[in-house]
Amino acid sequence: MVLDQVDLTIYEGEITTIIGKSGSGKSVLLKHIVGLLAPDEGTILFRGQPVQKMSRSERDRTFSQISYMFQNNALFDSMTVFENIALPLRQTTSLSQKAIEERVTARMEQMELVNVAQNYPSELSGGMQKRVALSRALVIDPKMVLFDEPTTGQDVIRRNAILGMIAQYQRRFGFTAVLISHDVPDVFFISNRILALSDGKIIFQGTPRQFEDFEHPLIDEFVQSLEDFQEHLTGIQSKRQFRVRNQMDLRRKGPQDSYVVASFTLQDFDQLCEHLGHTRGQEVLNAMGAYLNKHFGAVGGFSARQSKNQFTTFLPFSNLSEAERILKTFALDLQKEGLRTIQAEAHISQDICFPFAILAGLAESKAGAEEIDLVFKKAEVSQREIARVYCEIRR
Amino acid sequence: MDKQTFFTSPVTSLGRTALRWVNELGAMVLFLLRAFLMIFHPKQFPTIIQQVYFIGARSAMIVMFVGLFTGMVLGLQLFHTLVKFGSAGVLGTAVALSLVRELGPVLTAIMITARAGSSMAAEIGIQRVSEQIDALDTMRIDPLRYLVSPRIAASIISFPLLTAFFDLIGILGGFITGVMLMGLNAGTYFHHVRTGVEMEDVTGGFVKAMVFAVLVSVICCFQGYYTHLRRDSYGAKAVGLSTTSAVVMSCVLILVADYVVTSLLL
Secondary structure: OOOOOOOOOOOOOOEEEEEOOOOOOHHHHHHHHHOOOOOOOOOOEEOOEEHHHOOHHHHHHHHOOEEEEOOOOOOOOOOOHHHHHHHHHHHHOOOOHHHHHHHHHHHHHHOOOHHHOOOOHHHOOHHHHHHHHHHHHHOOOOOEEEEEOOOOOOOHHHHHHHHHHHHHHHHHHOOEEEEEOOOOOHHHHOOOEEEEEEOOEEEEEEOHHHHHHOOOHHHHHHHHHOHHHOOOOOOOEOHHHHHHHHHHHHHHOOOOOEEEEEEEEEOOHHHHHHHHOHHHHHHHHHHHHHHHHHHHHOOOOEEEEEEOOEEEEEEOOOOHHHHHHHHHHHHHHHHHHHHHHHHHHOOOOHHHOOOOEEEEEEEEEEOOOOOHHHHHHHHHHOOEEEEEOOOOOOO | OOOOOOOHHHHHHHHHHHHHHHHHHHHHHHHHHHHHHHHHOOOOHHHHHHHHHHHHHHHHHHHHHHHHHHHHHHHHHHHHHHHHOOOHHHHHHHHHHHHHHHHHHHHHHHHHHHHHHHHHHHHHHHHHHOOHHHHHHHOOOOHHHHHHHHHHHHHHHHHHHHHHHHHHHHHHHHHHHHHHHOOOOHHHHHHHHHHHOOHHHHHHHHHHHHHHHHHHHHHHHHHHHOHHHOOOOOHHHHHHHHHHHHHHHHHHHHHHHHHHHHHHHO
């Protein structure tokens, strides 16, 4: 039995990520949702309506709102990239040829595929094939998209770019997304809910935050198997490592010893991704993570990525006035050299420059005085702009 | 459960095989009916044209080449036989009737099976094992409508046309050997072709071609479409075996159907 007593809810308009070890039944679950497989027993409800009891036309109407992106892409290898993306529009809509061309071209532009429109899938890299499959899944403007391991075989930058792209489109078009992904913790930054599947059973349903606190041998085993829950993108510590380490540091301190938390935000990150492409957006994040590490590591600080575009740095040996001095030096350095380094590492030239700002805030507390999450929140609230990229205006 | 004995075991095995055949036949008939009904879907026309090009136009050269040499062999063999009976003059009738009634439809169908039928089975089989057919399902594109119906329609259009080409070139082949090599009078040859062949011979040949078209396209598409259900192998090997089964079954059934249709027509 692949799935056993699986009982789960997918919330409309949210991103739900299904995680689990290989062979735990994730793809089978997704194929049941999209109607490729029928359950031996049990019911699948779509907006409260049992799918099995729907008439053929009702079922067609329901499933026509769902797109599916296959693990191996399932592209038609005898069709060009353009034809692959246009296929669902040509076969299931009555749009004119011109309208189809416009829609497909727009989608290819968003996915940076225009140059390969007339190529065949076998002529493309694995990453490009993924983007073609993603374009095909999104071209019909679906209400729900199921992604079966959309980032498999991608490098860390591209992986986060794809996840970022999914999140961006999900927000823009408002579709419900269900993902199967192994990219922990990257996938947590875009997910509203996490479902953990093990041996055909759901062992966890909840938010990414709840998942981090969820204690279960299978979760630990899963997390261990994923290279110790590392933050691959930024090269800095994962949230879990960060928590463990700051708890250890706090335990070592006396009740009157203070510590400082710094919170950083890359402002207008979505617009930056839209303007420069998701890959460059992720490269900016990557470079910023490295830059934070370099600076604050020297004073005993350590950082973690808190959300899609936010970092938190824990300064265990500093008080507020010291931390303010460190931050001031950091801000000057960032404005003078750092932003240029970040742009260079993300391959952003002045020709394609996009203005963005970095915000920072500090909060001080004493060991055991309050919940660390509250201190994070205070630091976030106190954020102000510390550096900004200015682009030359060409006339 | 009943205990198998030395005597009952072969019967059980035979019964099981028969049941499997009946099941498969039933599935194939349903497959044909569903695919046939979807030929008339409004979005089919461009795909049918593409398939006519692939099955028909691209098979034309090989079919005509085979037709030419079949006609030449017939001309040569029949000339020597007819000379023994002093009736070499009717060579035109003998060649034309053999080609139009039997050899044209049968050999054309076998040639198309070898060229296009095998590729139908392999292409659809690969699409099945690489989840392209599942992808069609998820896009709400009926795979039978998109992949199978155009091939059946294109076969029904192409088989009779290619048979006509085969017949025509075959008659010219008979002319080359009978007239140009063996010295028979050209007027006599063509006169007997014209007078010997009647409209119902031509119609009968086309009926056979259409029956073969349905058989070949359905068998080849069916084998490819259900590649993933094979019990003897998986993946690429299954595609290979499905292609082999498609070609062998098509060739055998062409000959069986030829007998059945001939007996109904005569």
